[in-house]
Amino acid sequence: MTADVTDRPVPARPNPGPSAPVRSPAPGRRLLGLVRAELTMLLRNRMQLGTAILMPVAVPFLYLPIARAGAGPAHLAGALGMMFVIALLFVVYYNLLCAYVARRQELVLKRLRTGEASDATVLAAAAVPAMLVAAVMIAVMSAISVPLLDLPVPRQVLLILLGVVLGGVLMVPLALVTANITRTVESAQVTCLPIMAVLVLGTGAAVPLDLMPDWLGRLITVIPSSPIVALIRMGWLGIDADGAPLSTGALWADAGVQTVILLVWLVLACVLVAQRFRWEPRG
Numbered sequence: 001m002t003a004d005v006t007d008r009p010v011p012a013r014p015n016p017g018p019s020a021p022v023r024s025p026a027p028g029r030r031l032l033g034l035v036r037a038e039l040t041m042l043l044r045n046r047m048q049l050g051t052a053i054l055m056p057v058a059v060p061f062l063y064l065p066i067a068r069a070g071a072g073p074a075h076l077a078g079a080l081g082m083m084f085v086i087a088l089l090f091v092v093y094y095n096l097l098c099a100y101v102a103r104r105q106e107l108v109l110k111r112l113r114t115g116e117a118s119d120a121t122v123l124a125a126a127a128v129p130a131m132l133v134a135a136v137m138i139a140v141m142s143a144i145s146v147p148l149l150d151l152p153v154p155r156q157v158l159l160i161l162l163g164v165v166l167g168g169v170l171m172v173p174l175a176l177v178t179a180n181i182t183r184t185v186e187s188a189q190v191t192c193l194p195i196m197a198v199l200v201l202g203t204g205a206a207v208p209l210d211l212m213p214d215w216l217g218r219l220i221t222v223i224p225s226s227p228i229v230a231l232i233r234m235g236w237l238g239i240d241a242d243g244a245p246l247s248t249g250a251l252w253a254d255a256g257v258q259t260v261i262l263l264v265w266l267v268l269a270c271v272l273v274a275q276r277f278r279w280e281p282r283g
Contacts, residue, residue, distance in 0.1 A: 056140035059083050060148045067149045074243045076149050077236045081163075081229035082203040084138050088167050088228075089196055091134040092127070096175035097192055099126050101182045105281045113279060123273075127172045138164055152237070159235030159255050166262040167228040173269035180278050199225040224265045227258035234258075 063071075063079055103109050103126070112122045142160075145151055154160055174195060182191045202223030212220070220226055233239065234255055238246055246254065 055087065056137045057144065059141050060145040063145075063149055072243075073151055073237055074233070074239055076145075076151060077233050078204065078229060080141065080145055080236075081232035082200075083141065084164060084232060085167065085199060085203050085225045085228055087137050087141075088134055088164075088171050089199060091137065092130045092168055092171040093175050093178075093195070094188070094192055095130050096127055096172060097178050097182065097188050098185050099130075100176060100179040101188055102185050104179065104279065105184065107281070109279055123172070123176065131168045131172075134168055135164070154236045155238045156235040156251070159231050159251075161235075162255070162259060163228045163231030163235065163262075166259065166266065167224070170224055170262060170266050170269065173266070173273045176273045176277055177269060180276055198223060202226040203229050222261055224262060227261045230258045231255060 059080075063076060066079070067076060100109070100123075109122060113119060117125075142154075146153065178188075178191055178195060182188050202220055202225035204220070204226070230241065233241070234246065234251055238251055240246055240254065
């Protein structure tokens with residue numbers, strides 16, 4: 001009589017030991033991975049690449065007749081500061097506005113948010129390539145403008161970098177705030193107009209500040225674009241808005257005031273984005 005198979009001893013299974021924990025990529029590597037994907041899509045955008053190549057070369061030549069007409073370095077440096085702001089508006093602000101709205105409507109932001117990347121990483125990854133393109137454009141414009149417009153070498157490059165970097169970073173939450181009221185990519189052409197108009201006005205290019213009432217002129221000086229232009233003008237020439245030379249102490253004191261204005265706007269915009277940004281498509 002054969003033995004029942006249930007009576008046979010069951011061999012003991014080897015103990016596999018504690019399983020090794022699965023390590024998730026570091027936040028920096030997740031950000032670099034998303035940035036690489038965003039940069040790949042940006043390089044496929046021929047219109048933006050054409051703008052990035054042509055605009056830095058064309059802008060200094062637009063000011064060449066003004067320079068030949070006798071415009072001083074103070075006027076030219078202020079005009080270049082205005083063009084830097086416009087470059088940040090179109091390359092960073094407007095492009096990011098369209099990108100955030102499109103990816104929200106296509107549920108890309110929602111899918112990325114369910115992964116390991118934090119909310120800040122998802123939003124920052126789209127901004128990095130646009131800011132790099134804007135930085136290259138501004139650097140090329142500056143390099144061409146010095147010999148072409150007979151501008152002096154910048155006195156304080158740190159102040160110029162401070163204005164450009166803070167201005168570029170500020171464009172990111174401004175784009176996110178505008179995305180909250182933008183339903184489609186097509187409507188972004190309309191919803192962006194108020195912020196773009198106000199920032200262009202703040203540069204002093206549309207209407208010179210000396211032609212405005214005193215109260216309006218003081219109000220415009222706290223618009224974010226006004227400190228950007230002021231930092232570029234002080235960093236390039238070391239002069240104030242009236243063209244008067246600034247001592248070293250006065251230069252850095254005024255630069256500190258302009259920096260505080262930009263930082264206040266940046267904090268307010270980031271708080272608003274953290275509390276109000278819409279990740280779901282607008283109905």
